[in-house]
Amino acid sequence: MLNLKITELKRNYVLVISLAFFSLISGYLLSAISLVGKAGISLFYTQYQFLRTWWKGALLVFIVWMVLCIVQSVLFKNVSKTSSNIILTISLFIAIAGIYFSYSDFRHTLSHRWLGERFHLGVYLFWLGWIAITIFLATKKETLTTRISENER
Numbered sequence: 001m002l003n004l005k006i007t008e009l010k011r012n013y014v015l016v017i018s019l020a021f022f023s024l025i026s027g028y029l030l031s032a033i034s035l036v037g038k039a040g041i042s043l044f045y046t047q048y049q050f051l052r053t054w055w056k057g058a059l060l061v062f063i064v065w066m067v068l069c070i071v072q073s074v075l076f077k078n079v080s081k082t083s084s085n086i087i088l089t090i091s092l093f094i095a096i097a098g099i100y101f102s103y104s105d106f107r108h109t110l111s112h113r114w115l116g117e118r119f120h121l122g123v124y125l126f127w128l129g130w131i132a133i134t135i136f137l138a139t140k141k142e143t144l145t146t147r148i149s150e151n152e153r
Contacts (some may be wrong), residue, residue, distance in 0.1 A: 015136055019065045022129055027058020029122030037115040057122070065129050072137050088138045095130040102127065 031054040033041065041048050050056040072091065076084045106112050106120050 032118035034116035
C-alpha cells in the first residue's frame, strides 16, 4: 500500500512539473503576438491585455490545466470504470474539437489570423496539454485498477 502511494505521488509530480514547463512555453508563445495583433489588443480588445505579458498568460494556462487535472482526478477516483471511460471520451472529444475549431478560426477569421503563428502555437499547446492531462489520468486510472485487482487475488 505504501509503495502504491509513493508511485502515485511521483507520477503526479512529473505531471505538474511538465505542465508548469509547458505553460511557460505557452505563455511566451501567447505573448508573442504580431504587431497588428498588439495594436488590436491595445485599441479594441482591451480585455485581452493580459496576453501581452508572458507570465500572465503562462499563469492562466497553468491554473486552467491544474483545475482540469483536479476535476478529472476527483471524477476518476469517485466513479466507476465505465463512467470514467465516458468522462475520458468526452474530455478528449472537447480537446480535439478545441484544436479543430481553433485551427479553423485562425484560418478563416482575418483578425485572428493576424495574431501570428507563434500565438497560434501557444493556443494549440494549450489544447495538447488538455489531451496530455486526460491521457495521463486515464493511464493512471488503469494502473491503479490493475494493481488493486491484483492485490485482491
